[in-house]
Structures are given as C-alpha cells and as structure tokens.
Amino acid sequence: MKALLPALFLAALSVGSLLAKGGPAINDKCPVDGKAVRIIYRVFTDKGTVAFCCVDCMDAYQKSPGRYTVTPKGPGQ
Numbered sequence: 827m828k829a830l831l832p833a834l835f836l837a838a839l840s841v842g843s844l845l846a847k848g849g850p851a852i853n854d855k856c857p858v859d860g861k862a863v864r865i866i867y868r869v870f871t872d873k874g875t876v877a878f879c880c881v882d883c884m885d886a887y888q889k890s891p892g893r894y895t896v897t898p899k900g901p902g903q
C-alpha cells in the first residue's frame with residue numbers, strides 16, 4: 827500500500843499543472859453521457875472549460891456543442 831502514495835502524489839501534481847494551464851472545469855459530469863469527467867479531456871468554450879469522461883465524448887461535443895447541456899458543478903464541490 828505504501829507504494830501507492832508516491833504515485834498519487836505525482837498524479838495530483840500533474841492534475842494541478844493541467845488546471846493551471848486551462849483553468850478548472852466548470853462541470854464534473856460528462857455532458858454527453860453523465861459519467862465522472864477526467865480533466866485531461868477538456869474543451870475551452872465561451873462558458874469556460876468543459877471536461878469529458880473520454881475522448882469520444884469530447885469529439886461528439888465538439889462536433890455539435892448545441893446538442894449537449896453542460897451542468898456546472900454545485901457550490902462547495
């Protein structure tokens with residue numbers, strides 16, 4: 827179990843640098859299928875950074891953004 831800690835620390839660091847680049851995502855659920863998002867899959871829109879669960883959902887959204895509703899995160903999350 828101890829071996830997991832450095833990996834988690836590195837993962838947290840890389841997420842932090844991604845957030846610094848693009849700004850935090852406005853959503854935490856994929857607008858295409860409602861799954862939990864991964865910040866590496868994201869698109870910059872006029873509403874802010876929209877995140878997706880996978881590259882397929884990101885492509886689907888980019889092809890027709892009007893089809894999907896982005897639900898912003900609730901306060902305090």
Ligand SMILES: [Zn+2]
Pocket residue numbers: 856857858859860861878879880883
């Ligand atoms: Zn998705």
